[in-house]
Amino acid sequence: MALALRKALAGGIHPPERKHLTAAQAIIRPPAPESVVIPLWQHTGAPGEPLVARGDHVKLGQKIGQAAAFVSAPVHASVSGTVVAVEPRLDALGRMVTAVVIESDGLDTPAPEVVPRSQPDSLSADEIRNIVHQAGIVGLGGAAFPTRVKLAPPADKPIDTYILNGCECEPYLTGDHRVMLERGADCILGLGLLMKAAGVTRGYLAVENNKPDAVEALLPAAREAGIAVAVLPTRYPQGSEKHLIKSLLGREVPSGGLPMDVGVLVSNVGTAVAVADAVYHGLPLLQRVVTVTGRPVRQPANLLLRLGTSFAAAIALAGGLGEPAGRVVMGGPMTGTAQFSLDVPVVKGTSGILVLGRDESLAPVSTPCIRCGRCAESCPMRLLPLYFDAYVQAGNYSRTGELGVLDCIECGSCAWGCPARRPLVHSIRVAKGEARKRS
Amino acid sequence: MLEAVLILTAVGAAFGSLLAVASQKFAVTVDPRVEAIKEALPGANCGACGYPGCAGFAEAAVSGVVPADGCTAGGSDVSRRIAAILGVEVVEREREVARVLCGGGDRQAPFRFEYSGIQDCQAATLLAGGPKGCTYGCLGMGSCVRACAFDAIYMDRNRLPRVVEDRCTGCGKCVKACPRRVIVMGPVSRQVHIVCNSRDRGPVVRKVCTVGCIACRLCVKECPREAITFEDNLARIDYTRCDNCGLCVAKCPTKCIVSTAGGMEVARGA
Numbered sequence: 001m002a003l004a005l006r007k008a009l010a011g012g013i014h015p016p017e018r019k020h021l022t023a024a025q026a027i028i029r030p031p032a033p034e035s036v037v038i039p040l041w042q043h044t045g046a047p048g049e050p051l052v053a054r055g056d057h058v059k060l061g062q063k064i065g066q067a068a069a070f071v072s073a074p075v076h077a078s079v080s081g082t083v084v085a086v087e088p089r090l091d092a093l094g095r096m097v098t099a100v101v102i103e104s105d106g107l108d109t110p111a112p113e114v115v116p117r118s119q120p121d122s123l124s125a126d127e128i129r130n131i132v133h134q135a136g137i138v139g140l141g142g143a144a145f146p147t148r149v150k151l152a153p154p155a156d157k158p159i160d161t162y163i164l165n166g167c168e169c170e171p172y173l174t175g176d177h178r179v180m181l182e183r184g185a186d187c188i189l190g191l192g193l194l195m196k197a198a199g200v201t202r203g204y205l206a207v208e209n210n211k212p213d214a215v216e217a218l219l220p221a222a223r224e225a226g227i228a229v230a231v232l233p234t235r236y237p238q239g240s241e242k243h244l245i246k247s248l249l250g251r252e253v254p255s256g257g258l259p260m261d262v263g264v265l266v267s268n269v270g271t272a273v274a275v276a277d278a279v280y281h282g283l284p285l286l287q288r289v290v291t292v293t294g295r296p297v298r299q300p301a302n303l304l305l306r307l308g309t310s311f312a313a314a315i316a317l318a319g320g321l322g323e324p325a326g327r328v329v330m331g332g333p334m335t336g337t338a339q340f341s342l343d344v345p346v347v348k349g350t351s352g353i354l355v356l357g358r359d360e361s362l363a364p365v366s367t368p369c370i371r372c373g374r375c376a377e378s379c380p381m382r383l384l385p386l387y388f389d390a391y392v393q394a395g396n397y398s399r400t401g402e403l404g405v406l407d408c409i410e411c412g413s414c415a416w417g418c419p420a421r422r423p424l425v426h427s428i429r430v431a432k433g434e435a436r437k438r439s
Numbered sequence: 440m441l442e443a444v445l446i447l448t449a450v451g452a453a454f455g456s457l458l459a460v461a462s463q464k465f466a467v468t469v470d471p472r473v474e475a476i477k478e479a480l481p482g483a484n485c486g487a488c489g490y491p492g493c494a495g496f497a498e499a500a501v502s503g504v505v506p507a508d509g510c511t512a513g514g515s516d517v518s519r520r521i522a523a524i525l526g527v528e529v530v531e532r533e534r535e536v537a538r539v540l541c542g543g544g545d546r547q548a549p550f551r552f553e554y555s556g557i558q559d560c561q562a563a564t565l566l567a568g569g570p571k572g573c574t575y576g577c578l579g580m581g582s583c584v585r586a587c588a589f590d591a592i593y594m595d596r597n598r599l600p601r602v603v604e605d606r607c608t609g610c611g612k613c614v615k616a617c618p619r620r621v622i623v624m625g626p627v628s629r630q631v632h633i634v635c636n637s638r639d640r641g642p643v644v645r646k647v648c649t650v651g652c653i654a655c656r657l658c659v660k661e662c663p664r665e666a667i668t669f670e671d672n673l674a675r676i677d678y679t680r681c682d683n684c685g686l687c688v689a690k691c692p693t694k695c696i697v698s699t700a701g702g703m704e705v706a707r708g709a
Binding site: 093095338427430 | 551552555556557559561562565566567568574
């Protein structure tokens with residue numbers, strides 16, 4: 001059943017979507033790259049520890065990095081071949097992270113453990129959680145939080161609802177949209193497995209109303225599985241989990257809390273498909289859909305890329321650049337991270353590679369705040385970005401803490417609409433850093 | 440006329456005696472030493488002592504929470520005066536000043552990307568750890584200059600902070616302001632410094648800076664007083680042992696050991 005339109009979130013913005021560049025094209029499976037650089041730290045939490053050394057031969061799907069703590073995730077080889085180095089490499093967040101460099105033998109010989117499971121439906125919740133962990137699955141929406149940790153909330157936090165997030169409110173990105181269109185049945189299957197693992201009976205699949213074709217594609221399988229498809233108004237940042245929960249269930253995640261504090265878990269549609277692949281086909285997380293897009297890109301596309309493919313190779317697979325690039329961003333334009341080297345690998349959290357033209361990426365010239373209040377109006381967390389900026393300039397960090405700077409989700413709605421072009425999100429990040437140092 | 444004068448006199452006398460009684464009854468006893476110490480302090484309210492201002496420090500000093508030499512900005516002169524007021528002894532300590540342990544300015548250590556965010560070192564480190572090729576070196580955006588309450592630091596044309604020794608009070612605010620921990624406090628009489636903060640291995644340092652410590656250890660071998668130690672690919676000088684002889688300065692192949700005997704300007708060739 002499709003639900004009627006839900007109430008839009010308070011605040012938020014409506015930036016140009018620019019999704020038409022890639023929304024109508026099917027996901028392309030390019031050939032595996034000749035070499036991959038696989039960082040052992042692609043997730044939120046502790047970095048992984050290497051299980052292979054230089055000279056080792058590895059097979060497709062073989063575990064090459066193990067979780068070093070409870071909040072951590074294993075990492076697997078995305079090609080078969082020879083390990084040529086285990087050394088610190090630059091990642092897309094500008095960190096030097098221990099990475100396994102594999103030269104592919106071009107054969108994609110699968111590891112013995114990568115085999116379809118014979119009786120997937122008889123698995124217990126514990127077994128599913130273990131499979132999810134062993135497959136290295138993390139949230140594919142961008143934050144890369146280990147999914148197994150999410151599935152094991154403390155006993156005093158009963159969970160009653162699981163929401164599968166297919167909003168994809170970031171401009172330009174269409175990977176989730178294509179996944180819902182092409183693998184709708186697996187989305188629902190994956191959600192069913194996640195619900196079973198978390199012991200939840202009520203499931204929602206949330207989609208923004210700018211993707212009616214996805215809703216249509218998902219409905220038959222959802223109806224059969226008893227899952228409600230919720231259609232939400234298109235408004236950025238509707239896909240933020242806190243706002244999704246508020247719009248769908250009317251529950252508000254408390255300040256400093258997590259969705260589990262109001263009895264809800266939220267996962268991205270890509271994560272659900274990865275869970276279905278892991279449980280049914282024994283396939284660990286070694287590839288993901290990446291939207292390579294932007295005006296300078298010759299053939300913008302959604303590519304199913306092996307983890308560890310370099311950004312340069314990914315852009316080349318999308319036809320290369322037709323004009324000089326002004327900026328390359330990992331993720332979307334609102335929350336993504338600008339890159340200074342294309343020699344960084346695609347990782348589990350890489351939802352897109354966005355290339356902007358020179359004229360689209362000019363550094364803004366800030367002028368003094370005119371106190372118009374537009375930032376406060378557009379803030380979906382009901383915060384006052386103008387004061388964060390002013391107090392950071394004055395070095396008064398304790399006041400930013402009192403005004404709730406740690407509740408900011410860094411969606412960028414405030415900076416997007418600022419007529420004085422103040423660096424609001426940057427100020428907020430500075431304030432958050434100071435606030436964390438003090439606490 | 441007379442009436443008015445009488446009434447005003449009576450009212451004045453009544454309120455006057457009321458005030459006199461109140462001032463006796465509700466008198467707040469102020470320790471005269473607090474006022475005296477406040478007078479002796481520099482009065483910049485820099486906050487280096489950990490109290491909101493000089494008045495806060497004065498009260499704490501009288502109540503014995505902080506030692507008499509707790510005002511680093513005031514130096515030994517102020518410490519002696521406070522000790523005299525409180526009637527205690529202070530051990531004479533040498534004046535310390537800020538030392539900038541990075542010589543990689545724009546000319547020696549280039550940036551790895553163009554940075555257009557907030558011009559502040561803390562803000563810059565949030566983006567990929569900062570735009571400088573060397574991940575240990577000075578970011579050159581002057582957070583230390585803004586932190587200094589005594590106008591003792593300025594940025595030179597090579598975008599490196601310079602400390603004016605005569606003005607530096609040793610309060611240590613700049614040390615806390617630097618996200619790269621490039622600034623340390625050192626005794627003013629010690630003039631030989633290893634001006635590098637990089638823990639990277641030699642080949643990595645060479646790629647990102649022309650004046651970085653490449654971990655060759657020549658200085659360690661050269662030093663007759665064993666004042667130079669070596670840790671994490673970086674030479675460090677023990678100021679309590681160094682006697683400013685300058686042998687290491689001549690030996691260092693990348694010239695990252697400098698002597699401030701002739702002033703920082705001469706040593707670095709600005």
